[in-house]
Amino acid sequence: MTLPHPTADQISLPNVLAVLGDPTRLAIVRYLASKEGVPLNCSQFLDLGSKTNLSYHLAKLREAGVTRAEVVGTSRLITLRRDDLDARFPGLLDSVIAATVNDTALPAVGAPEIEIRA
Amino acid sequence: MTLPHPTADQISLPNVLAVLGDPTRLAIVRYLASKEGVPLNCSQFLDLGSKTNLSYHLAKLREAGVTRAEVVGTSRLITLRRDDLDARFPGLLDSVIAATVNDTALPAVGAPEIEIRA
DNA sequence: TCAATTGTTCAATAACTTTTGAACTAAGGA
DNA sequence: TCCTTAGTTCAAAAGTTATTGAACAATTGA
Numbered sequence: 494m495t496l497p498h499p500t501a502d503q504i505s506l507p508n509v510l511a512v513l514g515d516p517t518r519l520a521i522v523r524y525l526a527s528k529e530g531v532p533l534n535c536s537q538f539l540d541l542g543s544k545t546n547l548s549y550h551l552a553k554l555r556e557a558g559v560t561r562a563e564v565v566g567t568s569r570l571i572t573l574r575r576d577d578l579d580a581r582f583p584g585l586l587d588s589v590i591a592a593t594v595n596d597t598a599l600p601a602v603g604a605p606e607i608e609i610r611a
Numbered sequence: 612m613t614l615p616h617p618t619a620d621q622i623s624l625p626n627v628l629a630v631l632g633d634p635t636r637l638a639i640v641r642y643l644a645s646k647e648g649v650p651l652n653c654s655q656f657l658d659l660g661s662k663t664n665l666s667y668h669l670a671k672l673r674e675a676g677v678t679r680a681e682v683v684g685t686s687r688l689i690t691l692r693r694d695d696l697d698a699r700f701p702g703l704l705d706s707v708i709a710a711t712v713n714d715t716a717l718p719a720v721g722a723p724e725i726e727i728r729a
Numbered sequence: 730t731c732a733a734t735t736g737t738t739c740a741a742t743a744a745c746t747t748t749t750g751a752a753c754t755a756a757g758g759a
Numbered sequence: 760t761c762c763t764t765a766g767t768t769c770a771a772a773a774g775t776t777a778t779t780g781a782a783c784a785a786t787t788g789a
Contacts, residue, residue, distance in 0.1 A: 514629025
């Protein structure tokens with residue numbers, strides 16, 4: 494069982510930008526980048542939304558060519574397609590990730606959705 | 612008469628990416644970048660859509676902080692907000708523009724919408 | 730003043746996106 | 760085998776975006 498991914502040359506710039514233009518998906522990409530090398534499964538993003546909703550956003554990222562998902566047992570190990578994105582759009586992913594790092598308005602993995610009173 | 616623009620720190624990354632994730636708007640940005648220094652008015656983009664539709668897309672770009680529009684007579688002179696975008700998101704605009712340059716799938720100013728037979 | 734030029738606004742519609750819960754599949758462990 | 764875990768699919772609802780044409784406003788030049 495493998496999931497459908499676009500080939501490197503099928504990755505479209507407007508589509509990548511549109512897919513990244515969503516706070517939840519940008520938060521997923523930021524977290525993937527912060528753990529680069531460590532493949533993550535879907536449930537590690539549950540802070541960002543419901544299981545169903547994450548399935549939707551992760552499919553969008555995969556179909557746009559931003560992430561790769563490898564099926565391992567009942568898990569999907571998700572990684573950034575840094576190699577292909579860098580080849581296709583040099584510097585784009587790095588500048589997007591760098592910009593997300595300081596973005597306090599983005600949702601975050603490991604952060605409560607609602608601020609608990611201090 | 613001036614038009615509303617976000618201040619530099621009001622420019623939001625997800626919003627900029629979402630706004631750039633549209634082929635018409637990306638084509639506008641590519642054309643602006645190719646003529647950088649030369650302020651353009653709306654009618655110079657008419658190859659990309661109807662007057663009404665361009666007004667809509669140019670407003671989206673302006674409201675996201677991607678472009679600046681200066682009212683001069685009955686015209687609006689449109690420029691890229693390169694300074695503010697570079698300060699906020701270093702390298703992002705350059706990598707997006709570089710990626711648009713080779714993108715033959717994008718609509719283009721000065722190109723016929725339908726290929727005339729050779 | 731009148732007409733032309735430039736661009737906006739409005740309302741309608743069509744098309745897409747996001748979110749949800751319930752039902753489902755597939756693998757792995759007891 | 761049965762249960763649990765991991766994630767998908769489906770249909771519905773809600774919300775958002777893009778596109779259109781008609782009407783409008785403001786400036787400029789004749």
